[in-house]
Amino acid sequence: MTGKSSITLPAILVSSLWLGTVSAGEAVEGTAKADKLKSCVEPTEVMRRDHFEFIKHQRDLAVHQGIRGSKHSLAGCVDCHARKDAEGKPVPVNAEGQFCDSCHDYAAVHIDCFSCHSTVPGEK
Amino acid sequence: MSKSNDSGRRDFLKKAVVASSVTVAPGVILHTLQAQAEPRTTPVTDKVRWGMLIDTSKCAEGCKDCVEACNKENGLDLVDKPEGASEELWERQRPHWIRQVKLKDNMTGMLTNLVMMCQHCEHPPCVDVCPTGASFKRVDGIVMVDRHICIGCRYCMMACPYKARSFIHADVAAKLTHTPRGKGCVESCNFCVHRLDNGQTTTACQDACKHQAIVFGDLKDPESPVSKALKKYPSVQIRADLKLNTGVRYTNI
Numbered sequence: 512m513t514g515k516s517s518i519t520l521p522a523i524l525v526s527s528l529w530l531g532t533v534s535a536g537e538a539v540e541g542t543a544k545a546d547k548l549k550s551c552v553e554p555t556e557v558m559r560r561d562h563f564e565f566i567k568h569q570r571d572l573a574v575h576q577g578i579r580g581s582k583h584s585l586a587g588c589v590d591c592h593a594r595k596d597a598e599g600k601p602v603p604v605n606a607e608g609q610f611c612d613s614c615h616d617y618a619a620v621h622i623d624c625f626s627c628h629s630t631v632p633g634e635k
Numbered sequence: 636m637s638k639s640n641d642s643g644r645r646d647f648l649k650k651a652v653v654a655s656s657v658t659v660a661p662g663v664i665l666h667t668l669q670a671q672a673e674p675r676t677t678p679v680t681d682k683v684r685w686g687m688l689i690d691t692s693k694c695a696e697g698c699k700d701c702v703e704a705c706n707k708e709n710g711l712d713l714v715d716k717p718e719g720a721s722e723e724l725w726e727r728q729r730p731h732w733i734r735q736v737k738l739k740d741n742m743t744g745m746l747t748n749l750v751m752m753c754q755h756c757e758h759p760p761c762v763d764v765c766p767t768g769a770s771f772k773r774v775d776g777i778v779m780v781d782r783h784i785c786i787g788c789r790y791c792m793m794a795c796p797y798k799a800r801s802f803i804h805a806d807v808a809a810k811l812t813h814t815p816r817g818k819g820c821v822e823s824c825n826f827c828v829h830r831l832d833n834g835q836t837t838t839a840c841q842d843a844c845k846h847q848a849i850v851f852g853d854l855k856d857p858e859s860p861v862s863k864a865l866k867k868y869p870s871v872q873i874r875a876d877l878k879l880n881t882g883v884r885y886t887n888i
Contacts, residue, residue: 574783575771576679577679577831579833580673626806627816628810633813
């Protein structure tokens with residue numbers, strides 16, 4: 512226990528140094544667009560089970576058929592589910608404990624999508 | 636070709652371009668088009684073939700506007716030099732969707748500037764050699780890489796006669812939402828496909844060219860500016876001997 516808190520302290524110092532420069536700080540609950548909405552783009556229980564089917568289908572539609580504006584777009588998930596820090600900066604949606612990480616970490620799912628895809632809401 | 640003949644041709648293209656800018660009206664009508672532009676909801680079709688005409692005589696010495704606009708639009712300016720790579724290596728390996736090429740006629744010494752990008756071939760060699768099907772031609776003529784399928788083997792880079800493709804050698808920290816990118820895949824000009832699919836009708840390079848050296852549009856629509864210009868004015872395919880039927884054509888080479 513004591514060992515753990517002595518590791519966390521420098522980590523907080525480092526992240527507060529970064530605030531306002533490169534990286535976003537601690538995510539504030541309730542700051543994602545999704546936090547103000549009732550339902551996901553499909554019924555929530557369906558999303559819970561099948562979200563990857565929707566995104567992967569959308570991926571092929573977008574790249575091969577040019578249909579990008581769908582409600583199943585990956586950019587859309589990020590846009591709605593990413594939270595902000597205390598200064599209003601978006602926190603990466605796949606950062607530790609954030610929306611796309613929380614269950615995946617628990618279920619030991621590893622996705623590589625965010626090595627290419629932006630993890631914060633985009634320019635519009 | 637004699638001088639008078641040449642200037643006659645140039646006047647011809649000027650007229651063609653003036654006529655086309657009435658239809659396209661860069662700056663004015665385009666903005667309203669963009670404001671109303673809607674993302675497409677139906678699949679692209681082969682009723683359209685996107686293409687481009689580049690007038691090398693208008694491509695000005697020292698001007699980099701199109702390249703810079705392309706880099707910005709497609710997030711290429713966000714790709715950093717890998718740690719430890721030399722400047723020289725980086726210049727060779729950094730992603731380029733447009734390259735600037737200088738041609739010199741050794742007999743006369745005449746210099747021609749031209750921009751070279753993916754030529755969007757009807758019969759693309761990059762697609763022929765791709766072992767995974769990542770390199771593909773969309774039905775509307777755009778040759779692209781599906782980076783979800785690309786394994787980074789780079790056969791396509793070897794096969795391309797135009798040196799149009801780049802490989803991403805290292806992780807990419809910052810990317811734009813509309814242009815994802817990461818280590819280990821090949822990429823090249825896709826005619827700003829995200830713009831076209833969202834209902835826009837121009838490419839970033841074309842918009843940036845104040846000399847109007849680039850005309851872009853639908854080759855299958857006889858009324859499109861690019862079709863009209865191609866009809867009126869003699870143009871060439873680079874390496875026409877390969878019979879690839881390129882979607883990018885040049886005048887005044």
